[in-house]
Every structure is written in C-alpha cells, then in structure tokens.
Amino acid sequence: MAETLPVVPWLHIEEDGAHWLEGMRCSECGAMFLGHRENCSSCGARGSLKSEKLSETGTLHAFSIVHRSYPGIDVPYISAIVDLDGGGTIKGNIINVEPQPENLSFGMPLRVVFGDALGRKDADGNNYISYFFEPVS
C-alpha cells in the first residue's frame, strides 16, 4: 500500500500528522548540520552532534529564478537559500510569490510550510511530503 514519506530524511512526520525539520548541532563548536551524522566536519569532533528541532521561520539569503530545468520539471520557480532563525540554512522553493526578481528582497522574512511534493511519487507509488517557503505577511 502506498505510504506518505518525507522528501528528505531530516523531515519528520509524526503519527498525529505534525511535521518538523531536524538539525544536528555540534556541542563543541556550534556548527549546524541537516540530518543525522556521526562527526562534526567543522571542528572534527566525534560524536558531538545533538539533535534539535529547526526553526520554521527565517530570512531569504539568496535566490535564483529558474526558467530552464531538466526535462519534466515545471518552470519557472524560485530556488531560495534560507537562513533559519536560530541556525541552519536550507534550500527550497518559495511558493505563493510570482517568480519575478522585484517580488523578492534579501533578508525578507519567510516561514516553512509543509505540503505534498507537487504530486511526485516514487516507483512504488508512494506519496511524499516536502517543505516550502512562503512570505510572512
């Protein structure tokens, strides 16, 4: 039977349907990583990483508006680099904004929202949950 799976291993889906993103922070140097790992590649500490829930608000660091992509990928879309409040940088699509440069500004506040992965399914027919960004209005 088809399941609903997370688009990345560090997106967690709770039994009650709640979603959250997991970061791993080095207790030695404070570097933040996405998802599970054994060692810190910033300071080289071993076994120093502690799980934490990433913030669901952040600001736009940089972006591109993609007009040509691989075959089968709908364009245009906004590819965004977002610094989360409290640490961690993640990349994703900004939704609910017309993809024009004048609609985007560096440092604009964004929030993380969760939803179906644009209808994409894997070879076994499983559905996926992804994260997106939308402006904080």
Place this chain on the structure above:
Amino acid sequence: MGDVYVVGVDMIKFGRFPERTVPELGAEAALMALDDAGLKIQDMQALYCGNLYQSSAMVGQRILQQIGQTGIPVVNTANACATGATAFREAWMSIKADQFDAVLAVGVEQMGKGLLGSATAAKGIPTEGLLGSGTMPAVFAEAGMEHARKYGTTFEQFAKVSVKNHHHSTMNDKAMYQIETPLQEVMGAEMIAYPNTKLMCSVNVDGSAAAVLCSEKKVRELGLMDRAVRVRASALTTDEFTDRGLTMPDVNTCTRRAAAQAYEQAGIGPEDLSLVELHDCFATAEILHYENLGLCEDGKAGELIDAGDTALGGKIPVNVSGGLLSKGHPLGATGIANVYEVCTHLRGRAGKRQVEGARLGMTHVIGLGTACAIHILERAA
C-alpha cells in the same frame, strides 16, 4: 629542488565531435604538445590524464594505445571542473619530487549539449524544482545574488562579463564561438536561471589540451629554455567548512585560500599579474573571482567590469581566450587549456589577442564538490 617548466603546450579547437572518441581527442592534443616541444612520446616518463565522464575507463592508457605504449606510469585524475588542472599539478609534483625529468599532462572531455545532470533520482523522488534547484546555472546564480546582496551588483554588470568574454573569443580561432554579443543581446537572451541568461552560461563542448613539463636540468639539456614557461606556483584546495557551505556551495573561501597560497609560493601579488584565466563557468562567477583572486578590493568587482579593466588592453585582462563562456568548457580539458592560453601570451604568440609584455599569468578553476586549483606561470626567457 629546481623549478618546473612547461616546454610544450597546445589544445585542439573546441567544438562538437560526436564521431570521435575520448582517447582520440586526448591523443591529438598530446601529439600537438609533444610537437610544440619537439619531443616524442618515448621522451615522456609518465602521463597524468584528466577526464571526468570516463573516470573509471583508463583514458590515459587508451591515449597511449593511440600514440605509443611505452609502459610508463599513468595516473588518471577526476576532480570535477578542476580535473585537468589536477592532472597538470600531479605532473608538476612528480618533477618537484625528483621522480621524473619529463612528463606529459593531458586533459580531455566529450560532453553532451544542454544542462549538466538530470532529474532522475536513485531512490525516492527527484527534488529538482521541489527543494530549489541543483542545476549549475541556478547554483552559480545564487552565488552571484549573494554578491548582489552584499554589494549591490546588478544584472547588467554580470552580463557585461559575457559581452567581454565573447568579444575576446572573436580573436581566438580555437574558441568554440567567434561571435560578438552586445549587452542588449546578452541581457535579452533566454533566461536560464536569473540572473544568468543563456549567453551567460558556459558552453558544453568537446575538447582536449596537453602540456609537456620538464625539470630545469632537462630543459637546459634539451636547449628549450627559449620556449619554456616556469611554473611559479601550484595550489589545490577543497571546501573548508562554512556555515552555509553544505547547502549553498561556497566557491569563494577555497579560491581565496588557493590564491593566498599561490601568491605566497610565487612571492608575488595580484598587481604583478599580466593576465588571468579564471573559472567563468557562469558570468556571475567571474565577478566573484575578481575579488577572490585579489584583482580588486572586496566590493569593487562591479566597478572593475564597468571600467573595462578586465578587457584586453585594460589593467588586468581576464579570460582573453574567450573564457569558458565562449571558448567552451570541456570539463577535464579546461584546466590545461587555461595553461595553454597563459603560456601562449607569455611566449608572445597570441596574435590579435596578445597581452603586450605579458610576464606573469594565473590560471584558476573550481570544481564543485569542491576543488579549486590555481597555477602561476612566468615567462622564462
């Protein structure tokens, strides 16, 4: 430990040669470089071969199967877009380490057209266009937008890089294209990933380049000092940890580190350079590297391109070959093709695009993942 010299170097005209094989393309450049040095494959003590897309297929050995199976050691390198430069550096190191007196470095690539990569996923679902973009034009667009964020760099300033490099290539018969592209045409071309239009993306082409490197003792023995170019510095770095680096490839930190090492090795500064061939895989990237390589102060790259300082005839000509944007970017060949370009100027053989009085030149490449290689070359005679 003596200096290492390039005594022969050449590249084929970049283009699309689907009817030819990778070893055939590599062999052609290898023979051209040997001819340039007046040497034979029997004079070579080792081969360092850079190729990315057939990195498990013994390309170096297959080149020797075309031009002379002398039984010498072959090392095949793969280091993304720094592949050719890495082969050249390994060749340099082998002489520095006093293992050999005369070696060959070859870079070769055969590429398809269009975007590198694909949207297929080994497991799960494709994330392209879902978790932003992993396409190269978008990744380098984002790196450029980071510069725009800090310094207000404009779409027009990025576009001027392409105008300049395409103009340079009109004077280079070995470039893929010899076409002027005025600013309006660059800015009005199909938008690929804002702010990179189609004319601001490097051209995927087939190509090869090769260099013969010798020890100082060997150069003197062969009487080749009149055509020799001295390798003053060779630096290779990777991506050190930076806060956003695992999400947004950081091409700046590794370039700055490699540049600092190279300038220190050579005992020179950026003001001493006559020309630079840097990694303009996208127009946005060239702007970043003006600052990363110290060609101007941080925040002044936009002014540098506006003033025409990096055009032929300007204060520090950059990518007079046409660059990856117009000469073309056959990944594994690019690093050695850059060496060819700089050597050609240092030897005063660059024809219409000659940088007058060129004495010192720099080559720079970046392979995402990440590897940065920089070489500084000096006219010997």
